[in-house]
Amino acid sequence: MCGIIGAIHLKGNISSILRQSLKRLEYRGYDSSGIATVSDGVLYVKKDKGKIDDIHDRINFDTLPGSIGIGHTRWATHGPPSKANAHPHTDCQNRIAVVHNGIIENYQELREQLLSNGHHFRSQTDTEVIPHLIEDALNQTPRLDEAVAQVLPQLEGSYAIVVLRAKRKELVCARKESPLVIGLGSRGVYCASDVPAFLPMTRKTIILEDDELVHLTSEGALVSRINESGGLTQLPIREPITVKWTIDMAQKGGYPHFMLKEIHEQPRALGDTLRIRKVDLDAFTELLHNHKNILTIAAGTSYHATLAAKYMFSQIANQLIHGVIASEGSDTIARSLGADTAVLAVTQSGETIDTIHAVKHLKNQGATILAITNTVGSSITRLADSVLYTQAGPEIGVAATKTYATQLATLALLSISLGKMTGAQTKKECQELHDALNQFPRLIQSVIRNQENIIKDTAQEYITKSSFFFLGRGISTSTAMEGALKIKEIAYVHAEGYPAGESKHGPIALVEPGFPIVFVAPNDNTRRHLEGNVMEMKARGAQIISICSEKDQTLIKLSDHAIPLPALPSTSFSPISYAVPLQLLAYYAAILRGHNPDQPRNLAKAVTVL
Numbered sequence: 001m002c003g004i005i006g007a008i009h010l011k012g013n014i015s016s017i018l019r020q021s022l023k024r025l026e027y028r029g030y031d032s033s034g035i036a037t038v039s040d041g042v043l044y045v046k047k048d049k050g051k052i053d054d055i056h057d058r059i060n061f062d063t064l065p066g067s068i069g070i071g072h073t074r075w076a077t078h079g080p081p082s083k084a085n086a087h088p089h090t091d092c093q094n095r096i097a098v099v100h101n102g103i104i105e106n107y108q109e110l111r112e113q114l115l116s117n118g119h120h121f122r123s124q125t126d127t128e129v130i131p132h133l134i135e136d137a138l139n140q141t142p143r144l145d146e147a148v149a150q151v152l153p154q155l156e157g158s159y160a161i162v163v164l165r166a167k168r169k170e171l172v173c174a175r176k177e178s179p180l181v182i183g184l185g186s187r188g189v190y191c192a193s194d195v196p197a198f199l200p201m202t203r204k205t206i207i208l209e210d211d212e213l214v215h216l217t218s219e220g221a222l223v224s225r226i227n228e229s230g231g232l233t234q235l236p237i238r239e240p241i242t243v244k245w246t247i248d249m250a251q252k253g254g255y256p257h258f259m260l261k262e263i264h265e266q267p268r269a270l271g272d273t274l275r276i277r278k279v280d281l282d283a284f285t286e287l288l289h290n291h292k293n294i295l296t297i298a299a300g301t302s303y304h305a306t307l308a309a310k311y312m313f314s315q316i317a318n319q320l321i322h323g324v325i326a327s328e329g330s331d332t333i334a335r336s337l338g339a340d341t342a343v344l345a346v347t348q349s350g351e352t353i354d355t356i357h358a359v360k361h362l363k364n365q366g367a368t369i370l371a372i373t374n375t376v377g378s379s380i381t382r383l384a385d386s387v388l389y390t391q392a393g394p395e396i397g398v399a400a401t402k403t404y405a406t407q408l409a410t411l412a413l414l415s416i417s418l419g420k421m422t423g424a425q426t427k428k429e430c431q432e433l434h435d436a437l438n439q440f441p442r443l444i445q446s447v448i449r450n451q452e453n454i455i456k457d458t459a460q461e462y463i464t465k466s467s468f469f470f471l472g473r474g475i476s477t478s479t480a481m482e483g484a485l486k487i488k489e490i491a492y493v494h495a496e497g498y499p500a501g502e503s504k505h506g507p508i509a510l511v512e513p514g515f516p517i518v519f520v521a522p523n524d525n526t527r528r529h530l531e532g533n534v535m536e537m538k539a540r541g542a543q544i545i546s547i548c549s550e551k552d553q554t555l556i557k558l559s560d561h562a563i564p565l566p567a568l569p570s571t572s573f574s575p576i577s578y579a580v581p582l583q584l585l586a587y588y589a590a591i592l593r594g595h596n597p598d599q600p601r602n603l604a605k606a607v608t609v610l
């Protein structure tokens with residue numbers, strides 16, 4: 001789970017371009033980074049532990065010479081963050097440098113073989129076997145693309161790699177189960193884990209498939225397919241697509257953090273997502289409708305979106321769906337599921353390996369794969385029979401915020417569309433639900449405008465608390481779980497998201513005077529019972545923070561702190577606006593505790609390890 005970049009410019013120094021590209025990929029990992037360049041046939045490498053800016057202050061990446069190079073920002077898997085384990089990794093003679101995102105599962109045996117053949121290793125990483133294997137392969141062929149193609153079938157696991165060698169002005173990159181895209185610009189060519197890396201230089205991009213290898217030179221990019229025996233078949237020239245993202249969309253736009261910018265962008269992101277083409281939505285819904293079982297697969301925040309969808313589908317389309325956490329997918333899904341099952345995979349990155357693995361497992365059993373993702377060309381889109389794209393734009397903060405809102409909106413649209421198809425809703429009722437949904441961008445705008453300062457003060461009030469409950473009933477259970485995940489993830493505060501009704505079956509034992517409990521309490525059919533749960537907790541001295549309707553004077557009076565929200569046009573979609581105060585609460589809790597919410601420790605944006 002790292003960020004990689006490779007670039008060749010016709011002329012001029014490439015090192016500062018690579019450094020800035022790595023900065024835009026830092027959301028993928030940030031425990032160490034490095035850059036390698038070539039000038040006059042000599043390979044230069046600078047790398048170290050830490051964040052890119054700090055390393056740059058110490059060793060100045062920009063002095064690396066040459067107009068060709070590669071770079072890497074790391075999220076450690078094999079070997080702790082250290083200078084030696086930072087990429088690029090090189091061969092024995094310092095002629096080949098490699099950056100890698102993924103995991104080489106059989107690296108131990110490869111390493112032992114290489115050691116017995118006299119190779120010297122400098123790191124504990126799985127990646128380092130690659131430059132050494134290429135070093136050997138170059139004894140068989142002078143061509144770098146052929147040498148890399150010979151090596152790749154020996155690697156078990158996942159990879160996106162870029163290879164640089166001292167001899168010529170060329171790069172070779174390849175992918176298997178890890179993302180890699182090509183950029184074609186007027187000043188040069190690029191390859192990277194993600195488009196924002198080269199966005200200031202070009203928007204023209206080629207998306208690569210698994211087992212494809214690209215030979216990059218100043219003339220352009222030649223794509224080939226690698227076969228099992230390490231041969232290469234050159235593929236026809238592929239037309240680049242032009243991505244619509246602007247560099248401004250991928251940068252902070254004046255906010256102190258990406259997370260805050262992305263929270264504030266939700267009305268726009270939601271509005272764009274709600275404009276999904278009816279024909280695409282209908283075709284997707286038809287596929288769902290044609291199957292006996294509907295299973296959702298997702299991780300983290302995306303899983304919480306699917307939990308909310310369970311309620312929406314049941315209330316609006318009379319359709320039961322089974323929600324599965326992606327990492328549990330392959331083990332919990334019975335073999336009995338097959339061709340009569342539609343799998344709805346929800347993943348903003350489209351690269352979460354838990355989700356990809358579970359989906360592959362089900363695909364092999366004959367299930368139809370439907371995907372909701374934010375990332376064009378991501379791995380999930382290649383596995384899916386049909387894809388719906390959320391229109392959040394790039395989300396750089398590690399915490400999912402605007403992608404969550406857009407996933408909820410897409411799932412809400414689907415539930416209405418399915419409700420229409422199943423006959424659970426009349427045409428008029430569907431129209432009313434659509435009208436309600438279309439009010440949510442305005443609603444979120446108003447939550448942010450009117451509540452941000454109140455939430456900031458609330459975060460300050462509870463600064464000394466080290467543990468929270470987040471409770472809700474019905475669809476709000478998913479919102480409560482999302483609120484708990486957010487505050488754990490970025491503020492490092494322990495929190496449990498739980499169904500309020502279930503809390504009396506155990507967790508209530510933890511409650512003592514002053515224990516903070518956030519109740520997610522929209523004015524829906526669970527509200528009356530929720531009040532009982534509030535009273536139970538109050539009786540034990542808990543401090544109550546309510547996220548509730550501004551009209552709910554009873555709950556406002558019962559609470560120590562209330563965050564009153566505008567009335568909902570439909571309670572079926574409450575998580576869309578009720579999650580926003582929880583995102584802001586987590587954001588300010590992190591800031592007040594001195595943490596960087598964009599780059600929480602131990603985490604990365606796309607989790608590509610099992």
Ligand code: M6R
Pocket residue numbers: 299300301302303346347348349350351352355398399400401485489605606607
């Ligand atoms: O890219 P995905 O939606 O598949 O990611 C799933 C989770 O890793 C992700 O939602 C994670 O939980 C977020 N950091 C939460 O804010």
